Amino acid sequence: MLITIIYFSHRYQLFMDDADIAKPQRYHTDHTPRAGGMGIVLGMLFFILTPIGVKLLLPAILAFLSGIFEDLRHSLSPRRRLVLQVVAAMSAIWLTDSVVTYLGLGISMPYWMGVFFSTFAIVGMMNAVNIIDGFNGLASGIILLILLSFGITAYRQENFDILDIILITSGAVFGFFLLNFPKGKIFLGDGGAYLLGFIVAVIGILLASKYESVSPWYILAIFIYPVWEVLFSIIRKLYIGHSPLQPDANHFHMLVYRQITHNNPLTSLFIVVFIFPFITLSTIFPNKSTTNIAIAMVFIICYLTLYYMLYKKEAKQP
Numbered sequence: 011m012l013i014t015i016i017y018f019s020h021r022y023q024l025f026m027d028d029a030d031i032a033k034p035q036r037y038h039t040d041h042t043p044r045a046g047g048m049g050i051v052l053g054m055l056f057f058i059l060t061p062i063g064v065k066l067l068l069p070a071i072l073a074f075l076s077g078i079f080e081d082l083r084h085s086l087s088p089r090r091r092l093v094l095q096v097v098a099a100m101s102a103i104w105l106t107d108s109v110v111t112y113l114g115l116g117i118s119m120p121y122w123m124g125v126f127f128s129t130f131a132i133v134g135m136m137n138a139v140n141i142i143d144g145f146n147g148l149a150s151g152i153i154l155l156i157l158l159s160f161g162i163t164a165y166r167q168e169n170f171d172i173l174d175i176i177l178i179t180s181g182a183v184f185g186f187f188l189l190n191f192p193k194g195k196i197f198l199g200d201g202g203a204y205l206l207g208f209i210v211a212v213i214g215i216l217l218a219s220k221y222e223s224v225s226p227w228y229i230l231a232i233f234i235y236p237v238w239e240v241l242f243s244i245i246r247k248l249y250i251g252h253s254p255l256q257p258d259a260n261h262f263h264m265l266v267y268r269q270i271t272h273n274n275p276l277t278s279l280f281i282v283v284f285i286f287p288f289i290t291l292s293t294i295f296p297n298k299s300t301t302n303i304a305i306a307m308v309f310i311i312c313y314l315t316l317y318y319m320l321y322k323k324e325a326k327q328p
């Protein structure tokens with residue numbers, strides 16, 4: 011299916027990312043279709059075979075639509091995009107009753123606040139995955155690690171409905187991954203990135219809301235790389251007086267590319283290897299809130315240390 015999408019995208023110049031247009035986040039040299047999300051959403055049609063999946067199909071399509079129009083014609087305003095994302099998140103929460111009200115460590119919140127928190131988390135994760143989607147295999151590789159961890163946790167909880175959702179999503183993402191890494195024959199695009207951020211966020215909320223033995227802090231620790239990338243990006247841009255909405259070339263993966271790997275797919279491999287130990291540790295202790303808080307904090311310290319070293323190294327270069 012994805013090979014067909016690639017063929018027609020090139021033939022009719024649809025969803026094409028023009029390599030000649032200068033953007034700070036562009037690191038490819040060939041005109042490439044940004045339609046990978048189409049193949050993934052088609053793979054997710056198998057959701058209709060599962061009790062939870064059939065409820066998630068429409069919200070997932072809405073999440074996908076919030077980005078695919080941008081990939082096609084760059085015509086969807088940020089406000090309309092956000093509205094679609096909120097609708098997708100709230101419809102998923104309503105249809106599956108997936109609301110986080112217990113935050114671990116004895117902290118609970120009212121249901122209405124849980125709905126707001128869960129909606130914010132889903133929309134935030136959608137945009138976080140879009141931000142880290144900068145190199146071949148990076149976003150999809152991180153998503154596959156997250157799905158592997160969630161799959162192990164769902165199996166431990168003997169929730170095979172959620173496990174089915176994870177397996178279907180993993181199959182669709184892996185098919186994309188094979189064409190995206192290392193050669194970059196097709197990109198996720200905004201539609202694909204928003205879709206993947208949406209589905210892993212919903213799965214995480216389902217696990218945390220259905221089982222007391224799955225700590226919400228485990229979900230955060232599993233998501234820590236994209237979540238922290240967004241938070242740190244906002245902080246550093248505000249610090250230097252720039253708008254957080256303005257793209258720049260100083261994201262972590264960009265510094266790794268310029269100062270360490272000098273290679274597109276190697277950058278993704280470097281970061282996936284960097285993230286792997288943290289996800290592994292969290293997967294071993296999904297019920298331990300304090301352990302996962304510590305894992306997240308250690309990751310942030312390692313991230314900031316490496317970021318500072320790379321930033322200083324680049325600043326010294328002529």
